[in-house]
Amino acid sequence: MRVLIVEDERRLAENIARSLRESASYAVDIALDGEEGLFMAESNPYDLLVLDLMLPRVDGLQLLTRLRQAGRDTPVLVLTARDEKESVVKLLNAGADDYLTKPFDLGELLARSKALVRRGKGKAAPKFKVGDLEINTLDHSVRRGERAVTLTAMEYRVLEYLAHRPGAIVSKTELLEHLYDYNWEKFSNVIEVYISGLRRKLENGSSLIHTVRGQGYILQDPDA
């Protein structure tokens, strides 16, 4: 999953990014002003936007409105220092999905971010199953039937992304865009390494992840 943080306080942005990377295994980009943020949000497929309200150049509310007008339905978590009812209502009506008032708790920000990403993928429960594959997005544990599977961080991220869209063909580019920050191009060959690692670890008589030649990968419940 890939997240964009638009926040003009560099240190706050970096702290949030570190937390999201470490505790949620998300790829994180940072934009320090509204203009840059809008450009990045429009040109990359983010799974979550963490948006500060008071921004230089283009303020958060404007950014949000323009993003929604452009038809982007990326989940948006707004950070605001004001918690008056009117401004919150205005925010939600402009298309925000959730908000946190500063100073917030990093743990809460993480939980809300995960919930929003989940919802954005059409899943409500933090634990979900595809066939006999069970993924827990809270502690990143994976089971195949009765067997616990130990994955590396990157393997987990690939699997989580594929499992959120079972039965759909996911291109290598899409995977790269969602799993890496803006430097994704240079990682284009490593995806294959993770996929083969996943296949090996998840092997249980039937294979889950298939390659669609020239198009990408597909995670499919063998019994479906």
Next chain:
Amino acid sequence: MPRNSIKSRLIATVVISQLLLATGLVITGVEYTHRRLVSALDTSLEGRAMSTAALVRYTEATPPKLFFDADLARVGLDKERPDLYEVTIDDGKVLTRSANWPDVLPGREKARKGHWKFRLAGIPYRGLMLRHVPILDREANEPPAFLDIVYATPMVEMEQQVWAAGIYIAVASLVLLAMTVVLALWGIQRGLLPLRHLVDRAALVSAENWEFVPPEETEQAAELEPLTQAMTTMVDRLHGSFLQQREFLGNAAHELKTPVAILKSTLQSLMQRPRSSEEYRVGLEESLEDLQRLERLLQWMLRLARAEQWAHGALRRDLELVDLAGTCEEAIERLRGLAQERHATVRLVSEGQALLRADPEDLQLVWVNLLENAVRYSPEGAAVEIRVSRNNGGPAKVVFEDHGAGIPAEDLPHIFDRFYRSDPSRTRSTGGFGLGLAIAKALVEAYGGTISAASTPGEGTRMTVELPVSGE
């Protein structure tokens, strides 16, 4: 606590004036009745005296002699207190006297002619003395003779009539007074009704509802119109300063929350998992920096609050005379580091000495704020000029002129607002809070001065401070 009621005061005024009126009415009424009755009595007295004179006639003997025909004499209207009379012939010989004629008639010598009053045995009398009355019933052969007649009648009945009139007027006045009080009470009650409605409307004004609509009837009442006007403007002014305070509080909260949020996120992300000691060190250093920023912000806010308190006249101190140019030099010295970093040249031009009663620290703070802006927002190597001048008798003038980017016209009216930043990213990265100019303004105003800004984008900004000087 006894209150001063307008209603009872108005009623008291009405009652007192009515009582005065009633008293006056009774007195003049009694006086008038008395005069009329006395004048009527006098006329009747004259008539009776003359009819008594008519009873004096000559005997048919020769020579004819005068006698009084007492049989025909009248006793007057009051049977119990008959009239008194005495008829004297010219030569002083008493011809006749009424039966009840006293030994001494009081006041007789005073009234040599005409009417007088006297009391006899406790009874008031009205007397009349007629002199030189000719014999009315005289034949041609009878000698002419003249009479002096003293006639008196009791005034008891008349006095009773005067009393009755007095009591009648007094009772009528009191009845009228009672009616007036009732009417006045009703009228005042009604008259004060708009005031009560005004109070009801005023009671609706609160921190949540600042709308004050005076009732129409008070706007139409000439006496209440200035009051409602004053109340309306007062509510508007209060609302304005309330909004300003709330905005300041909101801004202050925002400004305080941001560094707290950074600090909290730094510490929480440090604690999320075990870190290397290098990571802890960096985290603690960053936290300390953020704390220092928070501390600086608090200092600025307190400074602003203090300056604004002075501006409202809350504090006046014993101050010494300070040389304006001297404080400017101090400010330049303080910002020498920044000026060198930006390769800026700061030039101070002093045209005449200007002395002011002030705390030099306050003035320096103003100059430092203005100079810092001028240096920071000018391109590197730019020149900033400070000119101190003084008009004869007028205020001292300190002008800061830079050749920087200037201030966009839409920002110019707001630059003295608290927490105002035309470009938040630029000032935040340079460590400003948007309070410097607000503090400068509050301080200048605390000393009775003015501060203004003029700017042409692309050419530069000129800040002008005018301060009233003290006599040397």
